Amino acid sequence: MITLKDVRKDYSSEVTIGPISLEIPAGGVTALVGPNGAGKSTVLTIIGRLLGADEGSIEIAGYDVAKTKSKDLAKIVSILRQENHFITRLTVRQLVGFGRFPYTGGRLNREDEAIIDRSIDFFELTELQDRYLDQLSGGQRQRAYVAMVLCQDTEYVLLDEPLNNLDMRHSVQMMQHLRRVADELGRTVVIVLHDINFAGQYADRICAVKNGKVVEYGKARDLFQSEKLSRVFDTPVSCIDGPNGPLAVYY
Structure with a gap:
């Protein structure tokens, strides 16, 4: 399990991430979604200790992220940033x-x-x-x-927008691979996604971040409600049932 307790990161008096308290259970795929600049990538990089928090604590599989030696932490959690x-x-x-x-x-x-x-x-x-x-x-x-x-x-795999710059076919292939990583290899995958529909099709849980705070969190299907998604993305959204899961339609 990944546990965040009152985690906060201050960039300026106007820009703050958190405080965030969140529990991500072991296993499956958890997607972090939200509008641009919401703080999704910041939350992920703080979990992976690529960025330090100003307050709060994070535990991964019972290990305190701030206190665990880097060599030991690297055997528990791996992370891929956007910039490679x-x-x-x-x-x-x-x-x-x-x-x-x-x-x-x-x-x-x-x-x-x-x-x-x-x-x-x-x-x-x-x-x-x-x-x-x-x-x-x-x-x-x-x-x-x-x-x-x-x-x-590692048991825990953190991926920051792995679909970045991929076309539709390659994005689908990547998500299929990541679904297999969770299902066949038993890994816990936490992934930042821009496309809410990929989250709905492939994730078990969705955490919606807006203005540096978690505004919705739960099973993927439960988040796919027009009112919730419209509020998260500040645009009208309709939700329909697709062949493999819920879909969001923007208009």
Whole structure:
């Protein structure tokens, strides 16, 4: 379980995230949604300790995020930020192998190589593993980054807008992969999404953030009510039942 208690981050007297108190149970997919600038990515990066909170506490699987050693925390939770820019030229396999660094310090053994193989195979990158990242399409490259996070072999996986810059087909493929990560590998996936419909189709729970605060949280289907979504996004929204889950229609 991920537990936030009165977490707050102050950027200025006018911009504050929180206070936020939230419990995300272990297992499944939890989506953070909300309008631009709502604080979704900030909440995620604070959970992953890439950004410090000014007040409050965070626990992941019983570990105090602020007090746990970085090397130990990296074996519990992995995080992928929006900005992924490697200056050096890397192959897919080299990139994915970085996920083993908390365990090996860069000295890979047979077990590590096997985990790398599994992560590459899981995201259908086997035929691409010797290609350089700059030789890949945007969708292929994004899969490689997420495979790196999976290769870190943590129970908790945090992803900040992994659908960024992906077209519809590649976005669907990515969400299908992440659903499998939760269902087949038993991981807890927390993901920032801009598209509420992807959240409705693939997430178990949705946490809506607005103006730096959690305004709605619960099962995905329960959030798909026209009044709730219209209030979250400040625009008229109608909710309908789709073939695989609820859908939001903007007008």
